[in-house]
Structures are given as C-alpha cells and as structure tokens.
Amino acid sequence: MLYLPANARYSMEGKYFDEAAVSILQDIILHRRDVRGNRFLSVPLEEAVIDQLLTAALHAPSVGFSQPWEFVLIRDEVVKQQVRNSFQEENSRAIPQFSEEKQPEYIRLKLEGIMEAPLNIAVFYKPSDKPVLGQTAMSEAGLYSVVCAVQNMWLMARALNIGIGWVSILDPEKVKQVLRAPSSNKLVAYLCVGYTDGFFTQPELEILQWEKRKMKEAVVFKEGY
C-alpha cells in the first residue's frame, strides 16, 4: 500500500544488503576506537579522503531533513594551539572532581590529540530560523542530528583506517571565539582526525579498567521499567 500524496515524485528501490555487508558493518562498529594524541601519525590526509568523511556526515539522518550541521576544518597550528589552551584549562578544572583514588590515573591519561592529529574538525549545530518538522516537541532533536553526522564520519574514518578522537574537555564558548563562530551556533563536537599507528583491540578505558563494560541484560528492559 503506497502512500502517494499529490504532486510527489516517488521512487522506491529494493537495494538489498547481504550477510557480508552486515558482517563488515559489524566489524567496523566493533573496531572503531576513540584515538588519542599519542597514536596519530603526522602524515596529512588526502583531500579525497576528507571528502569521503564529509559525504558520510552529510548523509546522516536529520530531523525534518534540516541538516543543521556546519564543519570547520582546522590544520593551522596557531588555531589548534588556541583550542588546546582551552583543553588544558578545562582539564585542570576536571582533575579535582574525581576521587583521590582516581586522580593519579586521570592525570596519566592522554585525553586529546589536538596538536598531533593533522586535521581537527569542529562540528557545530546551526539552529534554523524557521520551525523544523519533528523539532517542535523536542528541541534537542537538531543537536542529535549533528551527533548522527559525527558518528557517520567516525565509522567511515574507521573503514578508511583513520582514527578519530572526540575531545569534549573544552569550553565551547572559547572554541567558538577562536573560530569566530556565529553566536547562535552550538559546538557539538571537536574531532582530532588522522592516520594512526594502530587501533586497540578494546576501548582504552576498558583496557585500563577505568570503567567496566556493561552487559546487555543490565541496560535492556521490556515494555517498561
């Protein structure tokens, strides 16, 4: 039963994926890692590769097809250093928030690769100036669309054997100043992107026993809580 509103140009297709596609996607998902500074190689990324990452981002789902994303590509050392200064400030503020037991471990962790990664990408949410279909009851849906774009890029990067690290220990307002971003834009993600010397077999914080992996049974409910 096709739903065909007047004056719509519709076309359906039967693009059908096989078991091999499922298996490859699962491998990409399971082998994706958050890559830190000490792993990045300084070799620059080819333009075609950056284009492939952006194409993945631009085909993310977005509420009301609003595509509310903007991407700033950063290679300039001076700009990177200014962003890194914000990381250092925020990271110093973070340390005392952890337990005395956790603090020495926290300090040992390398939590960003802003200078080491040949490319940084700041990802912004740009709010629409008119109402957005699907965003009237949950205004945060626009931000979530931008996160879907980040995750598409992250998986495409892994398929291309490129590492991405998401730096969230930053003052978003300082980063906006550095990049002269419009005041209504919101910084969603700051990504460090580059080839790496390898990928860990498990998340680094799992290997370091900072946190344990949660079991499916602990987080899946049926019909309600």
Add this chain to the structure above:
Amino acid sequence: MLYLPANARYSMEGKYFDEAAVSILQDIILHRRDVRGNRFLSVPLEEAVIDQLLTAALHAPSVGFSQPWEFVLIRDEVVKQQVRNSFQEENSRAIPQFSEEKQPEYIRLKLEGIMEAPLNIAVFYKPSDKPVLGQTAMSEAGLYSVVCAVQNMWLMARALNIGIGWVSILDPEKVKQVLRAPSSNKLVAYLCVGYTDGFFTQPELEILQWEKRKMKEAVVFKEGY
C-alpha cells in the same frame, strides 16, 4: 611510540579494512532512510536480529566509556497506543507553528509508525551518579553518546534490510510516565523498527521538496568562519 602506563594490559591490532568495506559502508549510509508507518510490514523481528541491533548500539562510542544508555523494547499494543496518544497531542500542537503554505502539506505527512512497526525501542540517557571522564566541561556529552548508539543501530538495521523511524514529536515526560522510567532518565529517541516494503531512493522530505539538500560548500569552513 607506545604510551604504556604502569599496570596497563595493552594490545594493539592491525585490523585493516579494504576498499570493499569502505564501499559497503558508504552504500549503507547512503541508503539509510527514516521509515514511516505506511512502509512497515507486520512480520515480527527475530530475537537474533534484535540482538544484533543492540550489539551495534552497545559498541557505540561513549564519553569516558560511561555507556549511559538504556533501551526499552515495546511490543505491547496498549503501551504503544499510549505513546501514540502523546504523538497525536504534540502533532496537533505542531501544525499551527508552520506557515499557512506549509500546513496542508504537513497534515498530509505520515510522521510515525508506532502502531504499524512490530517493535518500538525507547532509548534513554541514564546520568551517572559520579563524575564522568570527558563530561566535566560539556555535560551534554553523555546525551551525545546515546545518540551515537542510536545511529549505530540505525545503520545496522539498514544493513539487515530493516527500517527504523525516529519519532521526535512526543512529550518526553509522558513517554517516561507510560514506561515508568526513573525520573532522572532522559528520553533521547523513540524508534519504530520493522521490516519494510522498500526504501526510498532519497529522503522522503527531499522527494516531497519539503527541504532542499544542502551542498557541501555551504556547510564546510576552513580554519574558522
């Protein structure tokens, strides 16, 4: 140059993806659609398939490896109907927010598949009761981790030729009441999941010319705005 903190058990591996993997991932990304009610088939989803979707979700990136997600699987018609009531209320509130020109088109759109999809998944953010690494400067990073889990599921569903529709026209507090969710949890996404009679070649709202696709040049900046 390996970074090896004392007492860390490290293992790196050279899992290397080839061109074919890149091409398959790109196909999955480009063919993923937001699927509405009139496309879902009523055939139930196999448990193994639901498990595969959840495995994809649980391997999403999460800030500080906090894995702050919870999933409620819903098949009960009574529960679904209660959620759908919230959709209907919020959708009625949405209509007058659009221009007079857009309203007739908005009313014609089928924007959810709550009853038609054999499975609904409510996806929640569960805040941590202790400080989370990486979340000290940007508290929204936890919500974003949950969105990454949704996008992983969405892509895995597409590889399995299963449709997902994200319903955001809901009152999150009403959905929480229906599902008896803990008050500190936040509803991030409400997904309709099921086999479909096909996937559109383009996003439905693009075909209907509700919104235009943005060009890369319009949303990519270099070194700053």
